[in-house]
Amino acid sequence: MSFLSTHESCPICLEAFKDGSFVFQLQCGHVFHQQCVEEWLKNVKSCQICRSQL
Known part of the structure; x- marks a missing residue:
């Protein structure tokens, strides 16, 4: 399974990777x-x- 198949879209812009x-x-x-x-x-x-501080 590739990286892009496990992460389908960007949570900010909602566009697919x-x-x-x-x-x-x-x-x-x-x-x-x-x-x-x-x-x-x-x-x-x-x-x-998740609002985790960076």
């Missing part, structure tokens, strides 16, 4: 598009899913 997508996994294990999570973390210093 595609082959070649740049993704980022936080310390808590949640995965996002790299660009989405970079923008998110400029304003909020916690995971969008």
Whole structure:
């Protein structure tokens, strides 16, 4: 089973991960598009899913 088949979409933008997508996994294990999570973390210093502090 591939990484992209276990993580179907970005929780921030809700778009599907595609082959070649740049993704980022936080310390808590949640995965996002790299660009989405970079923008998110400029304003909020916690995971969008579990609110774990970063």
